[in-house]
Amino acid sequence: MNSAVLFGISTMSYIIAMIIYITYLAFRKSQVGLIATTVTVVGFVSQTFAILLRWKEFYEMSDMGILRAAPFTNLYESLVFFVWCLILGYLIIEFRYKNRSFGAFVTPIAGLALAFIDLTGMSKDIQPLVPALQSNWLLAHVIMSFIAYAGFALAFSTGLMYLIISSDKRSEPSYIFWTMATGIFVALLVAMGLDYLTFKMVIKNPDSLIKSYLFRASLRSSSTAVAVVSWAVVVAFIYLLWRYGNLLKKIVSSFGISPEILDEITYKSIAVGFPVFTMGGLIFGAIWADQAWGVYWSWDPKETWSLITWFVYAFYLHARLLRGWKGKKIAIVAVVGFIAVIFTYLGVNLLLSGLHSYGSME
């Protein structure tokens, strides 16, 4: 068996698990929940083997040391590793808090990250390392960044759940925030899905990148009619979410997770994510840049965005010390923090141009 097959199994498992967890959320049958957990564990185990196997394959292919062959170096591999950390963190929480409803919020992130790999058609091949990437600091940097991102993703999920169950009125800022944020998130993903589906039909040139085609199938379509309809659909979707968001609140509340527990998990996930991100994401990243290029900080967009992410989480930690910032306000910050993470990781590559060759889509 090779790593690709195992990766396939794990991707399938997570997507199936996502569907079962959502079903579980709707029907609350404990057998269903058990199946969801089992499928997730199967996915996790096969992903673990897949990562190890890919490491071995890479090691045998290249003549460099075992550390250099660690499969965390390109965008594809790092996304896979992110999902692995996320699922591990999730399983720990499920076990510790004996509550499966988080699954319906965490597995979609895993599923989407994996779907994103296919959406953008990024290369899954094992690629030899260009000289700048041959560094142990880089390895530590990438591994720790993704552990931290997984913590932030968990905090995002529980923060969002917190907002869902503790906002009541449609006019409340927190209610508007969570429906808007969720609506935009889903809309962008669907738009990217459409890009992916139409990309191969419209663009004949095999060398052109899907990056240049972003949102061309819908929101930025060359046909005005398509563009207008797309925008209308997005607005309508967000409106419906806003109008009927309370249904989701009913479902999530019926699980009896207290807002206090959600707040605690959010804080704890960030309390793990923040120091790991500071050390791995910022400090090790700076040391690597220093060794490779002779500058530890150059304010390029990717670096700047990771600093922005860091400020947002520093904001989160300190705002907790202020009176009146417990609860919904702080949960919003946790959600915003993860939006900054996504932007650091994908937005900079897709929308802004950076110096970083690392993680580029090419």
Next chain:
Amino acid sequence: MEKEKNKTIVDRVWDIFASVKLAVVIFAVLSLTSIIGTIIEQNASPERNIKLLGKFFGQSAAPTLFRVFDTLGFMDMYRSWWFLAILMLLAANLIICSIEKLPGIMKLVKEPMKPLQPESFKGLRIRKEFLLKGSPAKTKAVVSNAIKKIGRFNLSEISDGNGYQFYSQKGSYTRLGVYVVHFSIIVILIGAVAGIFFGYKGFLNLPEGTTSSVVYVRGGKAEKNLNFTIRCDEFDVEFYGNSDMPKRYKSWLTIIKDGKEVVKKIIEVNEPLKYEGVTFYQSSYGLTPEAGNSVFKFKVTPKGGKTEDVAMGFGSSFTVPGTNLSGRVEDFSPALGFDQQSNKPFTYAEQMNNPAVYLSFYEKNVRKYGGWLLKRYPETWKLPEGHTVEFVDLWGVQYTGLQVRKDPGVWIVYLGCLAMTIGLLVAFFMSHKRIWVRLLEEKGNTRVIMGATASKNRYAFEKKIDKLEELLTRGEEGGK
């Protein structure tokens, strides 16, 4: 309220700077302004940003907007006076906040542990109560051993009513972790400032075989003298197989000081050369326009004969030993490719990706044949007569592109990073734990009342206390 009124302006400003509220505001401002800096391309040519602004605000408004943004420093935002001012504000906030809070924290850290009043146990977040067989005098040893076992506590003991009280704390110093983090940020900022004032960033493109005792700074507009001379002996790129994917860039560098060669080192990406506080990084490479004294190197093996090294310039000839066949270099390509349709040779890159020489062979001044010899393809080295001419290298046409930096502040920055790492580990993964245990006489048995607090990760400590209870009560059953 009364007190507020009596405050002077200085006090009020001080209070603002000591507040976490200001910190939160600064985080928000830094985030938002930094976002602008990633959208507007920094240090780019004006046209690029005018085009960008045009996209957002329309072509007509763009040039005016550009001027406004430019005046405000947005085109080189991270070095603008106001961005640096925000950073200084952050530093001031950190320092004043620490001055304000540290004395209290130090007291908490140094304070010896005190026994707890019986009524205070109710207020503790972790609490346990159960009975043990035997009088407190008998159970004392078991209990104190169990407490030591779960957390290496140093116990103090006093008598308490009709029994005893044990109490202990661990890790009170972990409360300082946060302050180490805060302090480290000041250190990092100082290091960065030192780098800006006392260091420089430059570059140097050094052709093979040449020396330099200056480097170029500010995008080549100014020179900086080195106190020594640096020479590039050779530069080479290794590729993965026969692909154009680079595997390794190497420069053979020599440092010459007072006429003596003092250091020789092969540098690579991620492995720079450091001398007298100046660091040379492998950063780029290319072909030099003036390659006057370049040398072609061959290994010539006549059929069945011995290999000889040949080195010569463009246009000169060599003879295959033991024959009257002579070869002459007539053309060169740094990256030779063949057109897929016409099969015509052409140069596909301005770098030495696939170096090739065109050699013509003459016998008694009559041209016999000629062809391309490719360094990376041994099958092209064979001559029709069975001789081999290996194309080893063309030396002297490439330059190595070096980033040069002197930054006396970098050690301060790294020290700050180290402090921050330690501070974060202490602040988030260690905690100040306190435990109090009362052993009270109750009809010849012992009533145990435990209370505990932890500054972080209470859940884990609670698990330990659960274990402590289990340990004690199980020992009880075992003793029966």
